[in-house]
Amino acid sequence: MIQTLLFVALGGALGSALRYLVNITLPRLVGHGFPYATMTVNVLGSFAMGVLVVVLAMKGGTRFAPFLMTGILGGFTTFSAFSLDAAKLVETGEIGTAAVYVLGSVGLGLAALFAGMAFARGFFA
Amino acid sequence: MIQTLLFVALGGALGSALRYLVNITLPRLVGHGFPYATMTVNVLGSFAMGVLVVVLAMKGGTRFAPFLMTGILGGFTTFSAFSLDAAKLVETGEIGTAAVYVLGSVGLGLAALFAGMAFARGFFA
Numbered sequence: 001m002i003q004t005l006l007f008v009a010l011g012g013a014l015g016s017a018l019r020y021l022v023n024i025t026l027p028r029l030v031g032h033g034f035p036y037a038t039m040t041v042n043v044l045g046s047f048a049m050g051v052l053v054v055v056l057a058m059k060g061g062t063r064f065a066p067f068l069m070t071g072i073l074g075g076f077t078t079f080s081a082f083s084l085d086a087a088k089l090v091e092t093g094e095i096g097t098a099a100v101y102v103l104g105s106v107g108l109g110l111a112a113l114f115a116g117m118a119f120a121r122g123f124f125a
Numbered sequence: 126m127i128q129t130l131l132f133v134a135l136g137g138a139l140g141s142a143l144r145y146l147v148n149i150t151l152p153r154l155v156g157h158g159f160p161y162a163t164m165t166v167n168v169l170g171s172f173a174m175g176v177l178v179v180v181l182a183m184k185g186g187t188r189f190a191p192f193l194m195t196g197i198l199g200g201f202t203t204f205s206a207f208s209l210d211a212a213k214l215v216e217t218g219e220i221g222t223a224a225v226y227v228l229g230s231v232g233l234g235l236a237a238l239f240a241g242m243a244f245a246r247g248f249f250a
Binding site for chain 1 (some may be wrong): 126129130133134135136137138139140141142144146147148164167170171173174175178183191194195196198199200201202203204205206207208209211212215227230231234235237238239242
């Protein structure tokens with residue numbers, strides 16, 4: 001269990017660092033008006049999760065799940081920043097934007113995960 | 126920037142390891158039928174985010190935000206496992222449970238964040 005915990009921690013460090021790099025890079029490219037950065041990591045991470053859950057199961061590689069899924073993707077994606085982004089929009093009265101952000105993140109995240117699974121099944125089948 | 130990145134990575138490692146411990150402990154206590162573990166870390170992490178965003182701003186401690194918020198809470202909470210949990214429930218036809226899980230996570234997460242902010246404002250004001 002200690003070894004698995006260390007793999008999760010290492011993956012979490014890498015995923016979180018990568019999320020931070022997206023956080024400081026993306027707003028410079030697309031502006032600060034909408035929380036695109038958190039939405040992007042969450043949707044991309046959900047797609048990658050869909051790919052991995054299929055590939056690791058197909059290839060018998062579920063021993064890599066703690067590092068790749070719980071660690072890297074768990075660290076790369078975030079729910080607390082998602083809640084904070086939505087709360088900030090609600091507090092400034094941007095209710096419509098908050099709704100677009102919340103429904104967009106959840107809807108696109110779920111769609112991306114199913115897309116990732118379909119992609120992996122088509123590509124690796 | 127490198128130093129901040131290292132603080133984010135260290136926080137992400139700690140937060141992700143803590144999430145893993147909840148993941149392996151909680152289902153033993155409350156059962157495996159519903160993804161309580163991911164919901165719990167996401168709601169708790171949103172509450173802590175609400176507390177921290179107020180406390181760090183009040184106490185002039187925003188330099189700790191990369192380690193505590195982006196790192197620990199970013200690593201502790203997860204959106205990719207949230208999407209995977211929801212997708213699994215949809216795939217097994219448990220649409221009602223999926224809806225409860227998604228709406229519950231988002232609604233309780235947002236409520237917890239506002240509760241955390243109110244708690245911090247009342248306690249530290």
